[in-house]
Amino acid sequence: MSAETLPDLAGHFGRFGGRFVPEALIKALDELEAAYRSAKRDPEFQARFQDLLLNYAAVPSLLYRATRLSEALGAEILLKREDLNHTGAHKVRNVLGQALLAKRMGKPRVIAETGAGQHGVASATAAALLDLECVVYMGETDTQRQALNVARMRMLGATVIPVTNGSRTLKDALNEALRDWVSTVDTTHYLLGTAAGPHPFPELVRDFVGGIGVEARAQCLEQLGRLPDAVAACVGGGSNAIGIFHAFVPDESVRLYGFEAGGDGMETGRHAASITGGSVGVLHGNRTYLLQDDDGQTIESHSISAGLDYPGVGPEHAWLHDTGRAVYEPVTDAEAMAAFQLLCRTEGIIPAIESSHALAGAAKIAPRLREELGRTPTIVVNLSGRGDKDVHTAGAYFGLLDQVETVVPGENT
Amino acid sequence: MSIAQTFAKAKAENRSVLVGCMPAGFPTVEHSIEQMIAMHEAGCDVIEVELPYSDPVMDGPVIQKASDIALANGVRTRDTLKIIEAVASAGATVVLMTYWNPVEKYGVDAFARDLAAAGATGMITPDLIPDEAAEWIAASDAHRIDRTFLVAPSSTDERIAMTLENCRGFVYATALMGVTGARKAVSSQAPELVARIRSIDPEMPVGVGLGVGNGRQAAEVAAFSDGVIVGSALIRSVLEAPDRATGLRDLRALSAELAEGVRDR
Known part of the structure; x- marks a missing residue:
């Protein structure tokens, strides 16, 4: 099987x-x-779609040669500046694509x-732009931790529904969105976030965000006259990573690295590393790697980064891991x-x-690659989002906030 | 009694089968056994044991809450098998309803084997469609567990036919587009769905679930189906009771009312 032709017609990436899902959703998925x-x-x-990306979302994003960071890490580091996109992350690509699709389906x-x-903010943005009603499910714990983003979504005209089931976080919000969808498929598109x-x-999500890798590959050839030695991305559900990996998968000389949230450390069990610390199972509609106990009950994930705090991972990553194409x-x-x-x-970013x-x-792979290659390695890092939303967490972590309660590392904010 | 025998017997008596659902281990292992036996004694023909799962996307708030309580009290997959054994030993016909991941984690063939050994006759899989079920079909054939897949008002005739080909025992018709939970009125989509199923396979018994909460609704659904599946309303009688004795009394009373309903079609 080659990566370019996956998934197969039934949506399988190998065994993943x-x-x-309940039969009631099959027609909507079809x-x-x-x-x-x-x-x-x-x-x-x-x-x-291309017009919106170019003239609304400020895509293609820059591929920026980070000179001082490169010196510090002993590698030539190129940053794919998805943080400069409208709404501050790669996610705008996916929501614009899916919102256009919702319009096309008449939903x-x-x-x-x-x-x-x-x-949620990205979805509310696309919904405002394309005149769609938008309802966002968010775990109650998260609505409290992320009051500013709740306000942003409301400003953009979306309805935010706090979810009080289970652990009251992302996975429960996803369950609730699926429940809504089962009842409303005729009029509603589920704008899945990863x-x-x-x-x-x-x-579909991979294809909508796949421009990241297509652009980065072309920018490398243009700026360097060659491909990089490695591409690095963070992996939660995995959309930014698959977005930058996909175009490079056929380039065997380019190493692909996905970095999962190790939380407090793998040995503590408090992490969100589904591939490196989980096992194969079924969650949220697909077979993949996930955090689960001996009975197949989902285990809550932990990460300082709310965007990576998810106990599963996209099935294509599971497959890239099994085949060894990505590490x-x-x-x-x-x-x-x-x-x-x-x-x-x-x-200054x-x-x-x-x-x-x-x-x-x-930073971890730079010395390994240097040794392996016998020269300074070139690494493209997907800078998938900007940190404005994290100022409170980071400020508390580094003790930079005056008279603010300290946030315990590992608790999301 | 096998599922087929249960449906045949009801048909001979010109009534519907009453399927009552209760999560295993809710609120504790012992109490859930007591509740299921009470339901059996009060007139539920089939006890549908639900394996509590952390992410039950097909279930509404009542079953979710009961499952959460069971899990918080430490119920394990092996407890569910123990509960099935106890309830089946008391003479009830038992089917298991479970989301797929706990089965996959246990080992599909081993699960079918142990489920059969515990005395369950069938298994309902709310998030496993026949398209993904090759391993389950092989295991359930090997260990003679009846397979119940779901069909929905949104299912095409092609998918209904394919699903019926893979069912054994009965098919679960989800009466409305939505999650489990009692509704004020019985869905108008349900009779139409049952008619579509029967036009494709007149032999396969059809159980209708989602939304039934009292004897009158049970009678309404029994009028056009072979089986009436009730969960949330039964669970609520335990959830909302001020004490255990009241909960058990209400559970028996509702089971009896529903049993009367399926005979009054």
Whole structure:
């Protein structure tokens, strides 16, 4: 099987992916798949999508040579500046694509799940732009921790529904969005936030965010005259990572590294590293790696980064891991925060804590690659989002806030 | 009694089968056994034991809450098998309803084997469609567990036919587009769905679930189906009771009312 032709017609990446959902949703998934296939071939749809990316979302993002960071890490580091996109992250690509698709299907309402609120804000943005009703499900714990993002979504006209089931976090918000969708499929598109869930979501989201890698590859060839030695990205559900990996998968000389949230450390059990610390199972509609106990009950994840705090991972990553094409490693909260500070101080860029995991990972692999290659390695790091939303968490972590309660590391804010 | 025999017997008596659902280990292992036996004694023909799961996307708030309580009290997969054994030994016909991941984690063939050994006759899989079920079909054939897949008002005729081909025992028709939980009125989509199922396979017994909460609704659904599946309303009588004795009394009373309903079609 080659990566370019995956998934197969039933949405499988090898043994991963598929559809593990109630029968009531199958028709909606079939409709979505058919609409997506026809949109993919429709030059008008593609032109509209590209126009929004270019003139609304500020895409293509820069590929920036981070000179001072490169010196500090002993590697040539190129940052894919997805943090400069409208709404401050790669997610805008996915929400614009899916909102256009909702319009095309004639569905006036979109629903979304969100953890920290970033996907919720992006969904509310796209819904406002394209005149769609938007309902965002968010765990009650997260609505309290992310009051500003709740206000942002409301400003943009969205309805935010706090979810009080289970652990009251992202996974429960996802469950609740699925429950809404079962009852409202005729009028509603589920604007899923990552490259996971039942087929065709992993494929569709990957394709909408796949421009990250296509652009980065072309920018490397243009700026360096060659491909990089490695591409690094953080992995929660995995949409930014699959977005930058996909175009490089056929380039065998380019190593692909996904960095999962190691939380307090793998040995503590308090982490969100589904591939490196989990096992194969079924969650939220697809077979993949997930955090689960001996009975197959989902275990709550832990990470300082709310965007990575999810107990599963997209099925294509599970497959890339099994085939060995991509390498997945954990990065702890402490390592990520050190990288966060380093980028702030060397480049004047405040990254999202999610993206800081990719930076920390690049710092880890730099000496290994240098030894292996016998020269300075070139590493493209996907800077998937900006850190404005994390100022409170990081400020508390580094003790930079006056008269504010200290946030315990590992608790999301 | 097997599922087929249970449905045949009800048919001979010109009534519907009453399927009563209760999560295993809610609120504790012992109490859930007591509740299921009470339901059996009060007239539930089939006890549908639900394996509590952390992420039950098909279930509404009542079953979620009961499952959360069971899990918080430490119920394990092996406890569910123990509960099935106790309830089946008391003479009830038992089917298991479970989300797929706990089965996959246990080992699909081992689970089918142990489920059969515990005395369950069938298994309902709310998030496993036949398209993904090759391993389950093999295991359930090997250990003679009846397979119940779901069909929905949104299912195409092609999918209904494919699903019926893979069912054994009965098919679960989700009466409305939504999650479990009692509703004020019985869905108008349900009779139409049952008619579509029967036009494709007149032999397969059809159980209708989602939304039934009292004897009158049970009678309404019994009028056009072979089985009436009730969960949330039964669970609520235990959840909302001020004490255990009241909960058990209300549970028996509602079971009896529903049993009367399925005979009054």
